[in-house]
Amino acid sequence: MSTAPRPATLRHVARPPRPSRLSNALVFGWRAILKFRHVPEQLFDLVMTPIMFTLLFTFVFGGALAGSTGDYLQFFLPGILVQTVVFNAVYSGMGLSTDIGKGLFDRFRSLPIWPLAPFAGLMAGDVLRHLIAGGIILGIGLVLGYRPEAGLAGTAAAFALLVAIGFGTGWVFIVLGLVIRTPTTVMTLGFTVLFPLVFASNIMVDPATMPGWLRAFVEVNPVTLMTTAMRGLMAGHATLAEIGLALSAPVALTLALAPVTLWLYRRE
Amino acid sequence: MSIQLKSCAKWNKHDISNHDCSCAHNHTSVPFAGQGHGHEAMKDTTPHDQTVASAIRARGLVKRFGPLEAVAGVDLDVPRGMIFAVLGPNGAGKTTLIRMLGTLLRPDAGDATVMGHDLRTAPHEVRGEIAMTGQFASLDEDLTGRENLILLARLWGFGRRDARARADELFAAFDLSHAARKRVKDYSGGMRRRLDIAASLVVTPGVLFLDEPTTGLDPTARQRVWRMIRRLAASGVTVLLTTQYLEEADQLAERIAVIDHGRKIAEGSSRELKAATGSGFLHVTLAGAGALERAARVLEQALSAPVQISAEGARLSVPAPTAAAANEAVAALLAAGITPEEFSLGSPSLEEVFFALTGQSPETEGHP
Structure with missing residues (x-):
């Protein structure tokens, strides 16, 4: 009889007072932190690519592109932070796709909770990831000789912008995660879209030498706008207009895709 | 319509029912349906009383996926505190039906109330009364079992300390305390199932939906889950389970609805179903x-x-x-x-009942 559930299971437990939306969202944020604790390997995926990019571009191309590796690093580092955050967003889309595939989201959907809370939690996890990955890249940059002219305040402002960029981009991959059932497809599709956006931008090189048609694209590429503002903030010469342009894509994505997310979550 | 005629023909061919074919579209009209106390209790009462008396009351539920009618007009009356089984082969529409009742799918037609709340107009209220365990363990595999339960308890609104206490209580009750701090990834199939059901009981639900609760389990683990389900029902929880195992429906359920091609083709107690098939x-x-x-x-x-x-x-x-x-x-x-x-x-086994009703064995879908 020891294998049967003891009467304790059968104790009637009433529903506690309904929690707030914020409380729901925080619980999902806690889940993201727990996942970090249990699967620290994910951090490896997140930072290895940007670290390799930083080292390769700085030491292989840096001298040729900017005259010296030091000058190039000064130019490149704010851009690689943008790239890191944008690429990271792909992973949360993969995580979401996995959750749905395993039926976990069905449980969440059958609970009387704020429908956006699971996504708010994903976002909280993303922000955490962005800050950790960004911090590691910045740390390596500092070791290699990068110096943010705007000091601590400028760097903090740049990281705030970085989080906003990650938040906005995150919606794209949340929608993809909701629509696409296989996590690897989310990744492949994500990188197919992101690679041209990241490379046809001003992250790696000054677009001045590009052909006219490409430059026309690069100049309106949201990644370029973000990178310009990041550079400005970390160097201390960012204008409000630059910051506004950098934020336009994340804000537009949030406004457009949050309702789509909600609709997809409740559909069927 | 063609499906109805087909199943009608089967009824006649096997001569297990002498009811008129013209009323076959209302499948609750099989001879034994309506004898259950739930039906009796609901007769001649006001609509309001009906919804209060039954845990689930569905009328004409339909769900289409493109051209396929996965659920093609199902009526269901599940009295409170009962174990009710929805029995049918793979692809009969069981999961779709349970997902509609659990607010995960929106019905294309028909109405239903769950614990008195309308599925269409008050899905949030329905969610407050139900717990749902899907075919696959819906748990976060990266987290420990205990963290999973705490997470759900916190979502229901328990404070930090109460959530931990409730999680530990459930672990003890489900005989999983030894694995509480293991990651769910490392659980066996049977342990996962138990944890999954425990996760549905953080707050005692009015209705517990179990979609194929023992599929893929070995006989020992299956017995364990059965015992758990019985005790739950004894405590007053209404259990609606789907199964493709006739033995499971036979062992557990007071009433069984047999579903095939999205339609309810018979309903009654295991004994009634057998009696209808032939002595x-x-x-x-x-x-x-x-x-x-x-x-x-x-x-x-x-x-x-x-x-x-x-x-x-x-x-x-x-x-x-x-x-x-x-x-x-x-x-x-x-x-x-x-x-x-x-x-x-x-007397016929439920398998033979199923054969008589559908013209095929439940395990050999598509090969009559």
Whole structure:
């Protein structure tokens, strides 16, 4: 009889007072932190690519592109932070796709909770990831000789912008995660879209030498706008207009895709 | 419409029901339906009383996926505190039905109330009364079992300390305390199932939906889950489970709805379903599969009833109205030079009931 559930299971437990939306969202944020604790390997995926990019571009191309590796690093580092955050967003889309595939989201959907809370939690996890990955890249940059002219305040402002960029981009991959059932497809599709956006931008090189048609694209590429503002903030010469342009894509994505997310979550 | 006519034809062909074909579209009209106390209790009461008395009340639920009608107009009345099984083969529409009732899918037509709340107009209220356990363990595999339960308790609104206490209580009750701090990834199939059900009981639900709760479990683990479900029902929780195992429905459920091609083709207690199929069944086991076809023909002729050949091949089942008729059929076999290894006269198994209702075995979907 020891294998049967003891009467304790059968104790009637009433529903506690309904929690707030914020409380729901925080619980999902806690889940993201727990996942970090249990699967620290994910951090490896997140930072290895940007670290390799930083080292390769700085030491292989840096001298040729900017005259010296030091000058190039000064130019490149704010851009690689943008790239890191944008690429990271792909992973949360993969995580979401996995959750749905395993039926976990069905449980969440059958609970009387704020429908956006699971996504708010994903976002909280993303922000955490962005800050950790960004911090590691910045740390390596500092070791290699990068110096943010705007000091601590400028760097903090740049990281705030970085989080906003990650938040906005995150919606794209949340929608993809909701629509696409296989996590690897989310990744492949994500990188197919992101690679041209990241490379046809001003992250790696000054677009001045590009052909006219490409430059026309690069100049309106949201990644370029973000990178310009990041550079400005970390160097201390960012204008409000630059910051506004950098934020336009994340804000537009949030406004457009949050309702789509909600609709997809409740559909069927 | 064609499906209705088809299932109608089956009813007549197998002669297990003498009801008029014209009323077959209302499948609750099978002879034994309506005898359950739930139906009786609900008769001649106001609509409001009806919804309060039953845990689930569905009328004409329909769900289409493109051209396919996964659920094609199902009525369901599940009284409170009952274990109710939805039995059917793979692809019969069981999961779709349970997902609609659990607010995960929006019905294309029809209405339903769950614990008195309307599925369409008050899904959030429905969610407050139900717990849902899907076919796959819906748990976060990266987290420990305990963290999973705390997470759910916190989502329900328990404070930090209460959530931990509730998680530990459930772990103790489900005999999983030893694995509380292990990651779910490292759980066995049976442990996962138990944790999954525990996760549905953080707050005692009015209705617990279990979608194929023992699929893929070994017999010991299955027994364990069955015991758990019985105790839950004894404590007053209404359980709606889907299963493709006739034994499971037979063992657990007070009432069984048989679903095929998105339609309810019969409903009643296990005994009622068996009674409707026919009082007696002759089971014959042959020494080998060699004379099987011939034996089937002999039996079919002797009893003028369809013969069901078991999946293993050497066993035949055929409805026999009386012991004398069965005796004659066995004599006919012997006369044909076929010596049965074993024969018996008994009530039909649920498998035979299912065969009689649908013209196919539940395990061999698509191969009548």
